[in-house]
Amino acid sequence: xxxxxxxxxxxxxxxxxxxxxxxxxxDYSPVRGCMxxxxxxxxxxxxxxxxxxxxxxxxxxxxxxxxxxIPKSFLSREAEHVEGFAKECAVVTHSRLKSGKDGLEVDPExxxxxxxxxxxxxxxxxxxxxxxxxxSYRDLPILINQWANVVRWEMxxxxxxxxxxxxxxxxxxxxxxxxxxxEETEQMLEVYRTFAEDFMAMPVIKGTKTESERFAGAVxxxxxxxxxxxxxxxQAGTSHFLGQNFAKAFDVTYxxxxxxxxxxxxxxxxxxxxxxxxxxxTHSDDNGLVLPPKLAxxxxxxxxxWKNDEQKREVLEYCDGVxxxxxxxxxxxxxxxxxxxxxxxxxxxxxxxxxPLRIAIGPRxxxxxxxxxxxxxxxxxxxxxxxxxxxxxxxxxxxIQESLYDQAKKRVEDNTYEVDDYETFKKRIKExxxxxxxxxxxxxxxxKIKDETKATIRLIPLEEGExxxxxxxxxxxxxxxxxxxxx
RNA sequence: CGGGGCGUAGCGCAGCCCGGUAGCGCUCUUGCUUUGGGAGCAAGAAGUCGCCGGUUCAAAUCCGGCCGCCCCGACCA
Numbered sequence: 001x002x003x004x005x006x007x008x009x010x011x012x013x014x015x016x017x018x019x020x021x022x023x024x025x026x027d028y029s030p031v032r033g034c035m036x037x038x039x040x041x042x043x044x045x046x047x048x049x050x051x052x053x054x055x056x057x058x059x060x061x062x063x064x065x066x067x068x069x070i071p072k073s074f075l076s077r078e079a080e081h082v083e084g085f086a087k088e089c090a091v092v093t094h095s096r097l098k099s100g101k102d103g104l105e106v107d108p109e110x111x112x113x114x115x116x117x118x119x120x121x122x123x124x125x126x127x128x129x130x131x132x133x134x135x136s137y138r139d140l141p142i143l144i145n146q147w148a149n150v151v152r153w154e155m156x157x158x159x160x161x162x163x164x165x166x167x168x169x170x171x172x173x174x175x176x177x178x179x180x181x182x183e184e185t186e187q188m189l190e191v192y193r194t195f196a197e198d199f200m201a202m203p204v205i206k207g208t209k210t211e212s213e214r215f216a217g218a219v220x221x222x223x224x225x226x227x228x229x230x231x232x233x234x235q236a237g238t239s240h241f242l243g244q245n246f247a248k249a250f251d252v253t254y255x256x257x258x259x260x261x262x263x264x265x266x267x268x269x270x271x272x273x274x275x276x277x278x279x280x281x282t283h284s285d286d287n288g289l290v291l292p293p294k295l296a297x298x299x300x301x302x303x304x305x306w307k308n309d310e311q312k313r314e315v316l317e318y319c320d321g322v323x324x325x326x327x328x329x330x331x332x333x334x335x336x337x338x339x340x341x342x343x344x345x346x347x348x349x350x351x352x353x354x355x356p357l358r359i360a361i362g363p364r365x366x367x368x369x370x371x372x373x374x375x376x377x378x379x380x381x382x383x384x385x386x387x388x389x390x391x392x393x394x395x396x397x398x399x400i401q402e403s404l405y406d407q408a409k410k411r412v413e414d415n416t417y418e419v420d421d422y423e424t425f426k427k428r429i430k431e432x433x434x435x436x437x438x439x440x441x442x443x444x445x446x447x448k449i450k451d452e453t454k455a456t457i458r459l460i461p462l463e464e465g466e467x468x469x470x471x472x473x474x475x476x477x478x479x480x481x482x483x484x485x486x487x
Numbered sequence: 488c489g490g491g492g493c494g495u496a497g498c499g500c501a502g503c504c505c506g507g508u509a510g511c512g513c514u515c516u517u518g519c520u521u522u523g524g525g526a527g528c529a530a531g532a533a534g535u536c537g538c539c540g541g542u543u544c545a546a547a548u549c550c551g552g553c554c555g556c557c558c559c560g561a562c563c564a
Contacts, residue, residue: 004525013558028556028557032555032556084563087562087563088562088563152563152564154562154563154564155488155561155562155563156559156560156561156562156563161564162563162564166564168564215564223564234564235564236564237564238564270564271564272564274564303523305522305523306522307521307522308522339522341522341525341526342521342522342523342524342525342526343522343523343524343525344522344523344524344525344526345522345524345525345526346524346525347523347524347525348524348525349525351524360523362522362523363523364523365523372523487564
């Protein structure tokens with residue numbers, strides 16, 4: 001395993017793939033565009049999932065599960081929705097195989113009467129159920145989330161960032177009033193912001209999408225947008241106000257207190273395993289993955305060092321004491337007592353896997369009653385007293401969490417610009433980063449800017465800005481919007 | 488769907504031009520020595536050379552067809 005990780009400066013894409021490989025997060029699969037999520041990657045996803053799930057429960061949501069297969073007719077109920085997804089759907093047409101001359105082949109006699117779509121998202125199948133569940137204002141709101149896999153038949157894929165099958169959560173809520181639905185949409189966006197910043201240590205900007213970037217079938221799409229190390233933007237999560245579009249398409253009404261039957265208001269919101277890609281490209285370095293302590297499957301690893309059996313016994317006994325102290329504090333800790341690798345190998349491996357803190361303990365340390373502490377994020381090494389180690393590590397993990405956020409925040413700020421003329425805009429966009437500029441609000445202008453610079457409008461900021469003139473047309477603009485080249 | 492590249496051991500590759508018993512590095516297995524930043528020695532294991540057909544005494548190598556994957560673009564979370 002003397003292979004090295006490509007330097008970020010040499011080839012950022014290759015670096016990204018190398019980090020995933022060396023951290024053992026995922027493998028390519030035999031099926032194009034799909035990935036195998038390995039135990040390290042899945043443990044990370046479980047920690048993300050658990051934190052998000054708690055936040056969903058704390059805001060009154062409950063989990064449910066809807067089917068993988070959606071009748072084809074459901075998808076076509078909502079005109080814009082079908083428009084958005086039709087080009088990337090896997091379709092099940094047959095139910096059986098049979099032996100043929102080249103092995104198994106599809107049995108033509110097993111063709112389905114109604115073809116099934118593998119869900120690209122679940123609005124339609126869920127709203128079909130909601131129709132049955134909702135009669136009265138007393139049945140509202142419905143606040144449901146599901147953890148699931150979805151399939152979108154993508155042309156080009158990249159591990160975690162865009163795979164044909166991915167894991168995500170999708171929240172689907174139903175409300176009696178527009179105000180309440182909008183409030184829900186904004187609340188869940190704030191949940192995503194909190195999760196991204198507090199757990200992933202990934203700074204994000206909140207905003208709404210322009211019409212062209214909006215979710216198919218939504219009235220308004222809210223998003224959190226983040227800036228990666230290579231100065232490209234990544235959409236990290238979306239929350240949609242769906243208006244009454246799906247209620248109308250699936251005929252979902254409730255009887256209000258005034259006796260009138262009214263269409264229900266809807267939201268949906270989701271984040272996916274794409275966040276893992278964002279996490280990698282926010283913190284990791286040329287030595288491999290860097291994980292924030294709150295999400296790291298292993299927060300602290302102990303690497304024992306010995307020269308002979310007697311030392312091994314002494315060192316492991318000492319390590320055991322450290323292990324128990326940290327374990328009792330609820331720290332996720334691992335003792336790497338493997339015999340067949342030497343310490344240098346282990347150091348490199350745990351670094352590649354992103355373990356936030358490493359403790360090295362050898363005969364010298366036992367003699368002096370101290371340990372060597374190494375931080376993954378800064379690569380700093382320090383000899384510290386064995387006494388009070390637990391408390392020190394607890395606070396150090398917090399420090400690392402904050403420091404990762406602060407560093408990322410500074411990087412984003414350093415690469416965020418405001419420009420007022422198109423020439424400067426083009427130059428800035430070429431160098432990458434977030435660029436705020438005035439836009440006249442027209443889709444044609446947005447399209448032209450995209451064609452000429454590859455930059456898209458990532459979001460319209462939530463807080464109101466100063467009016468001005470569009471950098472492209474000179475027409476009036478309400479406020480600056482955020483441009484970037486994006487993943 | 489267009490442009491480019493590549494399919495030979497688990498991984499990375501050489502061999503192909505000029506046909507003649509399939510090779511290198513890493514990995515893996517066993518043993519011994521090592522262990523404070525990716526260890527050393529020794530012995531071993533592992534391949535339908537992407538698939539189908541053709542030429543030939545003989546094909547990884549030459550010819551024809553097909554398939555797959557990766558990268559770059561158009562489309563998307």
